Amino acid sequence: xxxxxxxxxxxxxxxxxxxxxxxxxxxxxxxxxxxxxxxxxxxxxxxxxxxxxxxxxxxxxxxxxxxxxxxxxxxxxxxxxxxxxxxxxxxxxx
Numbered sequence: 570x571x572x573x574x575x576x577x578x579x580x581x582x583x584x585x586x587x588x589x590x591x592x593x594x595x596x597x598x599x600x601x602x603x604x605x606x607x608x609x610x611x612x613x614x615x616x617x618x619x620x621x622x623x624x625x626x627x628x629x630x631x632x633x634x635x636x637x638x639x640x641x642x643x644x645x646x647x648x649x650x651x652x653x654x655x656x657x658x659x660x661x662x663x
Contacts, residue, residue, distance in 0.1 A: 575600035583610055623651050 574593040577600050581588050594600040609622065623631070631651065 577603050577607070579603075579607055580611070582614070583607060 574595060575597055577592050577594065579586065579590050579592060583590075592603060594603065628651065
């Protein structure tokens with residue numbers, strides 16, 4: 570069993586922390602996903618936008634929401650569009 574951890578240092582300001590902070594992950598995939606989160610956060614800090622961004626877990630969650638639980642027509646257009654695109658990519662019904 571691998572008892573080693575992968576350390577990722579997050580920059581100051583990330584997750585509301587005032588200083589740099591080390592995060593430890595048991596898996597390389599966990600560390601890689603965290604680095605991507607930091608990368609997206611840095612890009613957002615450089616050029617804040619009014620657009621929405623969804624990662625894969627957000628898209629999976631949105632795909633599970635059905636019209637019976639929520640009216641898609643009342644959702645913001647960006648959310649509804651992302652959901653429709655994800656369903657199309659997965660070959661799911663609209």
